Amino acid sequence: MFYPNGKKYIKNYINYKNRGMNLESLINDANDYYLEMNKAVIYKKPTPIGLVDVDYKKGEIKKAFFKEKSTFDYNGIYKGKYIDFEAKESKSKTSFPLSNIHEHQIKHLRRILDHGAISFLIVNINDAYYLLKGEDLLFFIETNERKSIPISFFEKNAKKINLKIRPILDYLDAVDEVYFKERGIENGKS
């Protein structure tokens, strides 16, 4: 197998194993790889900032604050489809608290699914990574009183993402399994 910049990625892999790369780093790393391989064009949206005091001459922000997002963090295009997702790490090893997802993000999810988007959560829980379809998240919310999703729901309904050398978190592999294989579209751009 041919790995351009192989050293960099093996270094990342070692860093991941030794130091614990967080979920955001793993996804950014995968997105860099997909871009390089021309497999997908997916970016993390910058965190929205409220500006209070800016020195425009120097181009320097002197006072600002973080704003809350009303969308998901990552979006882009894969196999001709609009893709839009959120990544979350669960501190609890037994369940994923729904308080991690804001109400306006659920509204956003409903909207984009209605328009034909591929949308999901990537959840890191109990040392495993799961792709949970947006439709399944909505199903859980609509049919449960519970304020957190038990790990058994992930084990039964979500797709576990296997770790690889490069990219470490090859989440588009899980996207293929969940969204494209079932439609009989395995290869190529639509």
Add this chain to the structure above:
Amino acid sequence: MFYPNGKKYIKNYINYKNRGMNLESLINDANDYYLEMNKAVIYKKPTPIGLVDVDYKKGEIKKAFFKEKSTFDYNGIYKGKYIDFEAKESKSKTSFPLSNIHEHQIKHLRRILDHGAISFLIVNINDAYYLLKGEDLLFFIETNERKSIPISFFEKNAKKINLKIRPILDYLDAVDEVYFKERGIENGKS
């Protein structure tokens, strides 16, 4: 015709006529309208910021700077398609300087077109608004030595966006004309 929040929009229109709304405001206003009407889900990406000094206890940014984008400003989903575009105001009334578009944005444009995106520029030049297809922008760059696009190129090859009451800059109307009518898809989500 029924306009929810009609007053707000008529106020915007009056503001536009009297005070001159800039292109970004016009597009954000259109995107708000599309969201409200469930016509499309399109957002402006936040400006990327490089953090230098943050007081995480207070949640306050004490020093930061603006970073350069490597993508376009707006993206989302319309009629089931991934849409990704940039908006630019030209100070010159006779031509649009290509220095307005960075080299890595051109690279981004080539990538997303290759993956099946709808991508274009909205250019405000000489008191008119044009939708210039990404493919036509690339054609100009590849076949010209010129460092700016003359207005005649827009008049001949771009789609002029007509101003309306609501939204004032109904750019998806131009998207329909350019991308969907020619394919024979006039209505409905794909």
